[in-house]
Amino acid sequence: MDAILRSLIDGLLLGFVYGIAAMGLTLIWGVMNVINLSHGSLISLGMFSLYFLFTGLGIHPYLAVVITAILGLLLGIVIYAIAVHRIINAPHLSTLLATYSVNMIILGIGTAILSTSPYNVPFDLGSIKVATSVVPTTRLIAAIVAMLVAGGLYLFLQYSRLGRYIRAVTDNREAAEIVGIPSAQILAFSFGLGTMLAAISGGLIATFFPFTILAGGAYELKSFVIGVLGGLGNPVGSLFGGLILGAIEGLVPLAMPTTWTPVLEFVLFVLILLVRPTGLFGGSE
Amino acid sequence: MAILELRDVTSGYGEVQILWGVTLALQDGSMTSLVGANGAGKTTLLRTIMGVNRPWQGQIIFEGEDVSKLPPHAKAARGLVLVPEGRQLFSHMTVLENLAMGATPKRSRAEYNRNLELVFEMFPRLKDRQNQKAGTMSGGEQQMLAVARGLMASPKVLMIDELSLGLAPFLVLQLFESLKKLRETGITVLLVEQNVRMALAVTDYAYVLAEGRVEIQGPSREVAHNPDVQKAYLGL
Numbered sequence: 001m002d003a004i005l006r007s008l009i010d011g012l013l014l015g016f017v018y019g020i021a022a023m024g025l026t027l028i029w030g031v032m033n034v035i036n037l038s039h040g041s042l043i044s045l046g047m048f049s050l051y052f053l054f055t056g057l058g059i060h061p062y063l064a065v066v067i068t069a070i071l072g073l074l075l076g077i078v079i080y081a082i083a084v085h086r087i088i089n090a091p092h093l094s095t096l097l098a099t100y101s102v103n104m105i106i107l108g109i110g111t112a113i114l115s116t117s118p119y120n121v122p123f124d125l126g127s128i129k130v131a132t133s134v135v136p137t138t139r140l141i142a143a144i145v146a147m148l149v150a151g152g153l154y155l156f157l158q159y160s161r162l163g164r165y166i167r168a169v170t171d172n173r174e175a176a177e178i179v180g181i182p183s184a185q186i187l188a189f190s191f192g193l194g195t196m197l198a199a200i201s202g203g204l205i206a207t208f209f210p211f212t213i214l215a216g217g218a219y220e221l222k223s224f225v226i227g228v229l230g231g232l233g234n235p236v237g238s239l240f241g242g243l244i245l246g247a248i249e250g251l252v253p254l255a256m257p258t259t260w261t262p263v264l265e266f267v268l269f270v271l272i273l274l275v276r277p278t279g280l281f282g283g284s285e
Numbered sequence: 286m287a288i289l290e291l292r293d294v295t296s297g298y299g300e301v302q303i304l305w306g307v308t309l310a311l312q313d314g315s316m317t318s319l320v321g322a323n324g325a326g327k328t329t330l331l332r333t334i335m336g337v338n339r340p341w342q343g344q345i346i347f348e349g350e351d352v353s354k355l356p357p358h359a360k361a362a363r364g365l366v367l368v369p370e371g372r373q374l375f376s377h378m379t380v381l382e383n384l385a386m387g388a389t390p391k392r393s394r395a396e397y398n399r400n401l402e403l404v405f406e407m408f409p410r411l412k413d414r415q416n417q418k419a420g421t422m423s424g425g426e427q428q429m430l431a432v433a434r435g436l437m438a439s440p441k442v443l444m445i446d447e448l449s450l451g452l453a454p455f456l457v458l459q460l461f462e463s464l465k466k467l468r469e470t471g472i473t474v475l476l477v478e479q480n481v482r483m484a485l486a487v488t489d490y491a492y493v494l495a496e497g498r499v500e501i502q503g504p505s506r507e508v509a510h511n512p513d514v515q516k517a518y519l520g521l
């Protein structure tokens with residue numbers, strides 16, 4: 001019983017971080033119907049951003065997460081302007097290819113400079129007791145940061161002027177333009193926000209897991225599973241989806257070899273697509 | 286003085302040309318109707334003026350300035366406002382949020398409270414439903430919201446595409462009355478309307494569009510007595 005609880009807490013803490021990674025993917029899909037295939041490499045960049053800010057410049061990791069977030073926002077806006085905007089109205093294949101190209105460029109340059117060997121952020125805050133189990137403090141803080149980011153995003157979208165513009169563009173881009181909202185700028189900013197979420201999740205993961213430039217790929221796949229669980233285009237659903245996936249990852253190793261985890265995740269993925277394609281918590285069609 | 290002027294504007298979709306050189310002018314503070322058969326290019330003309338469709342050739346002059354190449358949001362910011370056909374609301378947002386989005390142009394924000402009062406007075410129904418999602422309302426209520434959203438922008442020129450579509454006749458009358466009142470506040474109105482008789486009765490000037498060209502124009506009263514118009518659009 002104790003072991004189950006411990007695994008569950010472990011998994012749920014990780015689930016929050018998965019949740020905001022998925023939020024980035026699903027936000028971009030919701031606003032502009034683009035599947036961002038560079039999502040994984042952007043998570044990797046978040047990891048390395050944290051690594052270099054900490055080991056290179058000696059900046060505290062959690063301050064480095066904030067800087068990483070800002071860099072992610074800016075990078076996302078640049079990627080949108082260069083690679084996505086010109087094909088925003090083209091069929092899905094074009095946006096898939098464009099974001100996949102961005103992915104290959106980042107991975108190509110990243111591999112050339114950083115190789116594919118693992119990196120590790122030498123940072124440890126010891127352990128802390130959560131309920132009955134002891135978890136690394138970095139994981140608990142990552143979960144709290146992820147929660148704050150998710151909550152902040154929700155409040156931003158719901159109540160700020162810019163957030164309302166994003167929802168208006170999501171709802172009806174042409175109508176948004178007609179009432180006076182500069183839709184191209186809103187799309188660029190939304191892509192920036194999605195990239196920012198990917199970078200934050202990467203940065204947080206780097207505080208407790210080793211990583212390579214290719215590591216983001218695995219989290220991108222998780223983001224897809226979570227996005228479908230929570231409903232693509234529904235950022236809040238992503239957080240719950242992340243928790244479900246985290247719980248699975250925590251509990252599966254108790255019953256069977258860890259290698260079965262992705263199998264179960266993707267079985268779930270296919271089942272949801274078959275039975276409830278709008279996700280457990282509803283999303284945009 | 287003309288607040289909005291079109292000079293020989295052509296436009297269309299892809300390879301298909303719809304407008305073949307439209308020239309027209311809206312006098313400041315006037316009400317103008319644009320009538321014509323289905324497919325004559327009325328909606329395309331409004332979309333081209335707004336910039337949703339790019340004009341291929343010709344000029345669109347707003348307040349003496351060439352705005353032909355401006356995107357829609359920049360035109361809305363200047364006070365050129367479109368109530369689009371098919372309503373085009375933000376269906377997942379509430380009535381109040383839709384109205385707030387209508388007040389996006391900076392020049393309308395200071396007048397937000399006054400405009401809100403005005404549209405709630407015009408459409409008490411919207412006041413009752415302000416927290417309801419726009420997509421869950423009836424067609425008539427959505428049409429009211431579309432017009433109200435346009436008014437929230439403090440428009441200088443308000444272009445309305447198919448005002449009466451989906452509305453009960455008594456509501457249409459009420460809307461036309463409200464529009465007349467608006468004219469007194471100095472708003473210039475361009476009305477696309479399938480109810481030709483009513484459109485000609487309330488407006489000052491009228492353009493009849495046929496196959497993407499202005500076929501007949503003149504003071505609305507004269508246009509209403511034009512034998513061709515009577516035969517084609519008024520069933521006389």
